[in-house]
Amino acid sequence: MLKIKWLLFSFLTINVYSQENFVTTASSIKEVNIYSSGGFVRHSFSANLLPGKNYVIVNDFGKNGVTDISNFKPDKKINILRYEYYNNNLSFYSSKLKSSNKNDQINDSINYYKKLNEVLDQDLVLTKNSLDIIRKNQTLENPSPAEISKLIDYNKINLKDLFKEETNLQTKINDNKSRISKLENKRYESSQEVNNRTNNTIVLLVNSDKKQHVNFDVNQLIQDAYWAPSYTIKSNGITTPLKISYNAKIRQNTGLELRNIPIKLINGSFNGEDKPYELDRWFLRTERDYYVSNQAFQKPPIDKSVKSVSVQEVAIMGSPRFSQKTMKTEISLDKNVVVPSNVQVTEELNEFEVSTTYKYFSTPKTETKTFLLASIKDYSKYNFLPGNADIYMDDTQTGTVMIDANQLSNEMMISLGSDPNVLTKRELIKKETKSLGDKEKTEFYAYEITVKNNKNTDINLELKDQVPLSTDEKIKIQITNPDKADYDPSSGFLIWNLNIKPNETKKISFGFNVTLPKELVILDIK
Structure with a gap:
């Protein structure tokens, strides 16, 4: 009798452990981190498991992500066998669930x-x-x-x-x-x-030794996501502060709408390329060994398989928080921000006025245009990151520039575009050659720069020109008339800082002598 009971118990145990349990649940997003390239989503979900094999169908998990089995963190002891997307085996799961169609x-x-x-x-x-x-x-x-x-x-x-x-x-x-x-x-x-x-549904296959309720935490790497800073810079004249709108362009293609969840924007890339490189052997080559490949001078190839997506742009508003970490800048978006899938959104991060020093800048040797520059001191306190800026002068867009936030000085210079009301012209007004005996000659060059201010306000103008430098000890160059310029002999640069009244015209003159052997001919002096 005891033997019969034991056989019956063994049969029931084998039958329980051989059954397949299909349970449906939904994932909830707890946090999203979006980097300049890539990012990750932290999910959580739960399921009631039975002894034996369990197919956990997880809805709202998203797509275009990479998740290793080790990234699924259950709070109970179970054996996770594998996971796959629901649509990979659609007919099998649909038939097992017997869901009403x-x-x-x-x-x-x-x-x-x-x-x-x-x-x-x-x-x-x-x-x-x-x-x-x-x-x-x-x-x-x-x-x-x-x-x-x-x-x-x-x-x-x-x-x-x-x-x-x-x-x-x-x-x-x-x-x-x-x-x-x-x-x-x-x-x-x-x-x-x-x-x-079902595109956003995964199936997790797990074995459980008993009936239990299990909670899962998952970190999912997002491949197709990015954010980039952008700016709108407005000026109503050289006597007013700059108005700067700090924006973020964001896109993600998880297949899920990110709503009412913590979203952080982090500068830098979230991928395997953000790591130091080791030195490889350095083979010294001659022209006979040109075919030898020097791995010491090559970086590993970068995966460029992420496809571009045609997107629509939507403007959204929020109240972000900036925080400077040890190596990254984090921007926490307001929870009311909604980031749909496969749609580029523009989030306004901050808007502020900046006290600015304006000056005009011109290099008439290469360009007749005169540019208006805005100087921002102690710019690091605004948490600028490199990005494009749309420039507006008096509510008219004048162009787009790149904000370089990685300058070593405490002062950031931003070009607000060229001003057609400030005119510059450079002319070679004299060229003269004299003999210095049988072997040498001297050539004299004289220039005149004309500046005209057609504006109704004073302007400060930095005017920059140059004198050539000699690379041959037989050729000697000497400036003859710097005309009160700040002259640097090591670079050859001449800089004039001028204040020009409304409708005023100023002329600047300078020149230089070149002493050289008679048989040499100078090129590229205009």
Whole structure:
């Protein structure tokens, strides 16, 4: 008797552990970190497991992510075997779940109206045949007035009814075709809805030794996500502060809408490339060894397989918080921010006014335009990151510049574009050659720079030019007239800082001598 009970218990145990349990749950996003390239999502979900093999179907998990089994952190002792996306084995999971399919009812309705139209089509053919028979038998030979009157009465009754029946049948057929078309569209939309939902569903296969409720935490690496800082800089004149709008352009393609969750924007990349490189062996090569590959001078290849996506741009607002970590800048977005999937959004991070020093800058040797520069001191306190800035002067966009936040000085210079009301012109007004005996000669060059201020306000202008440098000890260069310029002999640069009144014209003159052997010819001096 005891042996029978033991066998029965063993059979029941084997039967329990051999069953497959299918349980459906939904993932909840706890946190999202988006880097300049890539990022990660922290999920959590729970499931009631039975002893044996469990298929945990997790909805709202998202796509375009990379998750290793080790990233699934259960709070109970279980054995995680594998995971896959639901659509990879759609027919298997659909059959096991036996979920009601809304399309089944739609398909039944479509088939009903199609069969109804088959009957109506047959009736329509019979009606048309009857009309043809009547038309073909309406010819009378030498009819009497009574026969003609009788034929007219017959047509009024029978033909009229047949025409009416033909019209009614055709109307019913067309109405049914319209119903079928609407149902087919509804079926397609329903299929797309199901497909979009199951695209974001994964299935986790786990073994459990007992019945238990298990909570899971998951860190999912996002491949197709990024954010980039951008700016809008506005100035209403050189006597007013700059108005700067600090924005973030954000895109993610997880398949999920990020709503009411903590989102952090972090500068830098979240990938395997953000690591130091080790030195490899350095083979010294000559022209005979050109085919030898020096791995010491090559970085590992970067994966550029992420596809670009055509996106729509949406503006969103929030109240972010900036924090400077040891190596990264983190921006915590307001929880009200919504970041849809596959749509680029622009989030306004901050807006402020900056006290600014303005000056004009020109290098007439290479460019006749004069540029307005804005200087921002102690710019590091604004947490600027490198990014594009749209420049507006007096509410008119003048161009786009790159904000360089990695300058070593405490002062950031931003170009606000060229000003056509400040004109510069550089001319070679004199070139003279003199002999210095049999072996040497001297060449003299004189220049004049004209500056005209057509504005109705004073301007401060930094004017920059240069004197050439010699790379040959036989060639000597000497400046002759720096005209109060700040001259640096090591670089050859001349800099004038000028204050120019409204409608004032100023002229700057400078020149230099070149002493060199007679047989040499100087090039590129204009």
